[in-house]
Amino acid sequence: MRQIFTWRFLLTLVALAGLVGVARLVVVQTGDDGDAAEVGSEPSGRRVDFVSWVESIQLPADFAIVSGRTTTDLYLVIDATRTMLVKAGTPGEVDCPRIAEPAQCVVAADLLGDGVLWFSVIPGSPGATVQLPAVVEIIGGGWVRLANDWIVQHAPKVERSCSDETSSLTDFIKSFGDEATASYNVEQQRVVKVTCPRASSTSTSTTSTNPDTSPVTTTTVAG
Numbered sequence: 001m002r003q004i005f006t007w008r009f010l011l012t013l014v015a016l017a018g019l020v021g022v023a024r025l026v027v028v029q030t031g032d033d034g035d036a037a038e039v040g041s042e043p044s045g046r047r048v049d050f051v052s053w054v055e056s057i058q059l060p061a062d063f064a065i066v067s068g069r070t071t072t073d074l075y076l077v078i079d080a081t082r083t084m085l086v087k088a089g090t091p092g093e094v095d096c097p098r099i100a101e102p103a104q105c106v107v108a109a110d111l112l113g114d115g116v117l118w119f120s121v122i123p124g125s126p127g128a129t130v131q132l133p134a135v136v137e138i139i140g141g142g143w144v145r146l147a148n149d150w151i152v153q154h155a156p157k158v159e160r161s162c163s164d165e166t167s168s169l170t171d172f173i174k175s176f177g178d179e180a181t182a183s184y185n186v187e188q189q190r191v192v193k194v195t196c197p198r199a200s201s202t203s204t205s206t207t208s209t210n211p212d213t214s215p216v217t218t219t220t221v222a223g
Contacts, residue, residue, distance in 0.1 A: 045149040046118060049111045052078050052186050053126045056102045065094060076107050076121075084109065084116065092119040106130050108150065128187065134180040135173060135194055144191060147178035154191040162196035169194065 058075035065071070074086040084107065086092065096105035099121065106124030110117040124130050133147035135154070144154045158169050166172040172180070176196045183193035 045145055045151045047110050047151045048108045049189075051106065051108045051130055051132075051152070051184050051189065053103065053124050053130065054105045054107050054121070055079060057099055057105060057121070059099060065092065068093070078107075084119075086116045086119055090116055090119065092116075092121075094121045096121045096123050098123070129183040129185050129192065132182045132184050132191070134176065134178045135169070135182050135191060136178055137173070138170060146182060152184065152191055153189060155185070155188060158191060159193040160196075161193060163198050164196060172196070 054076045056077045060072045063072050063074060068091050070086055070088055070090050070092060072088050076084040078084060098104035103126050104123065105121050107119060107121050109119040135144045136147050137145040139145055139151065142153050143151055145151050160166055160169065160172050164175065166175055172194055180194050180196045182191045185192040
């Protein structure tokens with residue numbers, strides 16, 4: 001019987017199979033590394049999609065936060081046309097001593113559509129901007145991390161207000177760390193300004209960052 005496969009041909013097949021195996025291993029490892037890099041580059045912290053001062057809060061008598069979750073529904077009146085509903089069992093925190101008084105609190109929330117995934121109520125009065133903790137890290141893609149571990153969007157150009165000159169937002173962060181403050185524009189839903197502890201009213205500069213080229217989506221709170 002004629003031999004169809006010679007030893008040389010079989011050895012070639014084995015070698016090719018080995019190369020394919022190595023290639024698959026490299027692909028798998030690269031994919032794992034890529035996923036790990038993606039996971040690693042995905043910022044840890046609390047992503048905040050919406051920040052606004054609150055006109056009033058309808059606080060039930062039995063409202064409480066137990067084990068980090070609300071025990072009852074909570075209604076936050078943003079303005080005449082919008083009310084945010086926080087369902088019972090939603091993770092969050094309330095740290096606004098004057099919560100029962102009108103226009104004394106600010107709400108920050110992680111949203112999925114109109115649903116609230118997480119929320120925080122902090123002190124704050126009505127105005128164009130809300131003062132938040134310092135920007136401590138530029139994450140990229142139009143996002144920054146604050147000193148309280150919130151992750152929020154920033155404007156393409158961030159104003160730096162300080163009597164000490166800095167060359168960029170990165171330089172500003174290195175110079176002042178968590179001692180600075182950030183101004184979050186409620187209409188733009190972005191950080192628009194950072195202020196150092198020794199800021200004067202006359203010393204301002206502007207930082208241009210890589211603008212987020214993805215479409216800007218406006219989050220509407222259910223009303």
